[in-house]
Amino acid sequence: MGGEDTLVLVALDKNRAIGFSISQVNKYAQIWVERETYGYIDTMVITADYRRKGIGEQMLDRIFEWFASQDIYMIELTVAARNQVGYSFWGKHGFRDFAHRLYLQRGR
Template identity: 45%
Template sequence: MRLMNRGTSEVMVLKVIPAEESHIPQVIELWKELMDFHRGLDGFYSRKKDGEISFRNYMEKCIMASDCLALVAIESDEVAGYSISTMSKHPPVLEIESYGLISDMAVKAEHRRQGIGSAMLMETLDWFASSGVDRIELHAAATNPIGNSFWIKHGFKDYEHILYLTHQPKY
């Protein structure tokens, strides 16, 4: 896939491919960037000191699992973006039981608004469709206007709001 580098006449050659173990170190660095960006929006997203170990384990399992799709966007042998999606199930009381869950998607700040996220999303939607899944869900931070505008631009809609309360008991 060829993309124009925003603001220049430079053409990028981009590949969106299934992630491999060799991509994990670069994906972890991008995951840290994503988490730190979200921490700036809401302290809830502060990552544990050893959080990258858990994320590495999650990524390794996803790469090997048939019900998970880990993608990387590669430009000049560099990971410019990654996404992780899984097959999931709603409670059996609902008519629509199976759905696809996009759990992570991130593009390096310097590569945003160049079509990389859209390219990964199209690959993800094709993967879900090939599995007979037509409902796709994700969780987006309410305080992330960049992410929310991306998802809305691609047709995603609100259907549920998750509310929270930090409660300090009075003893």
């Protein structure tokens, strides 16, 4: 992980990590879209005690700045269907449903 196509942010309170995010520049198969590169927010986690204090917004602002510097304007992410806090956060920042990923667990 890492390199020019990856941005890793760590939020600190004193010397304690209280959150982190991983964002990447990825490529679509060109048959899907006109522009093949897009941004993907792989992970963003803020410790429960530090949520609703603007830390996520600060991280997201930095991610948006980084994507813009990479000439990336289409940004995707995945949020668990049961994660209402996360779904609300992303919706508040303009993210909308694009596709639904389904799964089936069979056997072990």
